[in-house]
Amino acid sequence: MRTQDSAPEAGEEGSSGSSGGRPGAGRGSVDVRTLTRVLFERMSELPPDAPERERVRAALIEINIPLVRYAATRFRSRNEPMEDIVQVGTIGLINAIDRFDPTRGVQFPTYALPTILGEIKRYFRDNVRTMHVPRRLQELWVQVSGAMEELTVVHGRVPRVPEIAANLRIPEEDVRACLDAGRAYNAASLEAAQEHEGGLALLDRLGYEDSALTDVEHRDMVRHLLVQLPERERRIIMLRFFANLTQSQISTELGMSQMHVSRLLSRILTRLRTGNSWEE
Structure with a gap:
């Protein structure tokens, strides 16, 4: 599992080179990285109202879209259309381009990836949930999910609740509440067929109140x-x-x-x- 610092460079999707097809090893990723740096240098030379500045900015967005798609794959289990997630992530990419300072010596993908991920997580937090979750748990869930990714890299497995709580210095009860809240994105339809239950809808498996129950005695x-x-x-x-x-x-x-x-x-x-x- 890659950390944010080892995120793929924009444009490395489908690229290959002398390293046996390993993503990012080909010349394409080097060219994109170089082109990104050149475009940022050119944009910094242009006045804010220059027409060419918008063209340079559009080019930066286009060549870095693969970075957005890479970030979007982390959310493929959320039952949201991937293209919708990519669109939201593109907003984060645009914000990263507008805020990026190439003079700081940081590679653009390293700077942009947290911004893209943050925008996507904010989208799920504020717009996708069909069940109400307290704002405190929504915000804490962002920290818990980040700690889970970090600890997964460190331990090579899914972290346990006590490990997450120790990492964030919060009670284990809060971690458990966050894990429950993090799964509360979509309410299951009572009419939806359950594959593991032989195709029966959830409604067919729910009990009901027997009107004659009070007459049993x-x-x-x-x-x-x-x-x-x-x-x-x-x-x-x-x-x-x-x-x-x-x-x-x-x-x-x-x-x-x-x-x-x-x-x-x-x-x-x-x-x-x-x-x-x-x-x-």
Whole structure:
């Protein structure tokens, strides 16, 4: 993994030379580096309102676009179109060109890369999140993500929470909160199919409130009382309330008068409501 100081020079994408195709080893990257230096020297000689200055500035932007694309690849897992990220990074490149002082002896890619990355991170922080994250955690996440990159280079693996906290001198709880906040960019659609769940949508796997849940205790109590009824009375209850037969139909089914069925139902229901045991 490269550090910012070892970032590829602009224009090294696809370049190759005598080093077996290693990016940045060919003559193309040297020419771009030289051209960048010459263009900056020329732009510094021109007055701010000179038409040629804008042409030189445009040329600097164009030849350094590969540096933006290199920075954008760090955010390929964010589910944002790569071209959108490149456009945002180009704004950072333009800002770096406008602020760069070639007399300080710093290579332009070394100076520009943090500015490009900062612009992209600011874009994700302020514009992409569909879930609200406190501003403090958003700003702390920038420090945590930077520390993670640095520690990954040092240890050759993804750093642990205690290591990040020690590096930044902040509580481990803040690091964990930042890691959770850093993943809160997009809310998952309930209708989106989940590949690892056999194509089922998230909505299909969510539980729901059973409208009959509050009646569970009542049904259990009724079941307990029904088993105490004599067979004939239990059958009358089943025919009336489970088979939805009328009293006339029940009387025909059992071979008794409708009046007798009515009296039995009234007696049975009274016993069930009071919870008293059945007495012949």
